[in-house]
Amino acid sequence: GVTVERVASPSDNDTIWNWFIMSTAQLTQSLRHEEHRWGELSDYVQSQLQFGSSVTIDQYIAAQRKRHEISIRFDDLLGNDAVLLTPTANARSWPAEGPLPARAGNTDDPMVTLNTPDANFTGHPATSVPMGLDDNGVPCGIHITGPRFADNLTLGLASHIEHIKPWPLTAPGYLPFGL
Structure with a gap:
């Protein structure tokens, strides 16, 4: 037997935004040594790198804290x-x-x-x-x-x-x- 239960999402509306903050900052950092070649990348990737370059340490830490909070909600649910x-x-x-x-x-x-x-x-x-x-x-x-x-x-x-x-x-x- 399998039990099926309707539940509220453990996520919230800020999840994608926080993921975007973290992922673009990490992408920017990992490609920093090739910054002189960023102009060769697509406009989309360049815009991500530009955004990632503007992420502050406070924004990054806040996103990491939110990541842990949401992860715990998923752990508790699952x-x-x-x-x-x-x-x-x-x-x-x-x-x-x-x-x-x-x-x-x-x-x-x-x-x-x-x-x-x-x-x-x-x-x-x-x-x-x-x-x-x-x-x-x-x-x-x-x-x-x-x-x-x-x-x-x-x-x-x-x-x-x-x-x-x-x-x-x-x-x-x-x-x-x-x-």
Whole structure:
């Protein structure tokens, strides 16, 4: 027997912002020795490096503290043997050419459209599994987050789901890639 329980998210609206503060600061620091070549990178990466260069130590420490707080919430929720199942994306599908949605449900916040950053922020193992096509014919998935160091739980559940509902290796109308 499996018990299914609806729970509130252990994360909060600041998670992605704090992850962005930390990740851009770390990226900037790790590429500091190549700063003379940053102009060769894409505009997107350059903007991340520019933002990361402006992060103060106080902002970084505050983000780290928030990371530990959110991680503890996930630890408390998941214990040793529970998994958190969420949609991979919180928004309806959008065209491949974009733009990304700027809202999910009634929330006007472009940072709430995905559930995957929580695992990036806390370091909990997570696996995203294809679940089929949505009403617009676009693939959608379920995101499985497990207890710290329990990768076997997320991968095992993903394998079980794939066994029950196999996912095609190629999109309809396309041939597999040859190696």
